[in-house]
Amino acid sequence: MKYTKYFGLIIKEQGQINLPPDQFQRMMNIVHLEGVILGLNKAKETFKDTNLYYKYDIIILDNATKLSALTGNISPNLLLKKMMLFLD
Numbered sequence: 001m002k003y004t005k006y007f008g009l010i011i012k013e014q015g016q017i018n019l020p021p022d023q024f025q026r027m028m029n030i031v032h033l034e035g036v037i038l039g040l041n042k043a044k045e046t047f048k049d050t051n052l053y054y055k056y057d058i059i060i061l062d063n064a065t066k067l068s069a070l071t072g073n074i075s076p077n078l079l080l081k082k083m084m085l086f087l088d
Helices: 002-014 021-045 057-071 076-085
Strands: none
Touching: 002 021, 002 076, 021 057, 021 076
C-alpha cells in the first residue's frame, strides 16, 4: 500500500491533487489494485497451515503485475511527479 499511503499523505497535507482525468484514473486504479492485493493477502492468511494457503497466489500475482504496469515500480513521489507533468 505504499502508493496509496503516499497519495493519502499528499492529499492530507496539500489538498486535492490536480491531475488530468487519465492520470487521476491511473491513480485510482493504483489505489484499487493495492487494496485488492491487501485483501487477497488477508484472505490467504486465513488458510495458513492448510492446503488452500496458495489458492490466491495466481490472482495476487496477476494484480501485482497490473500494479507494476501502472507504476513502473518507481517510488511513489517520482510517480506522482511524472503524473503531474501530464498537465503541461
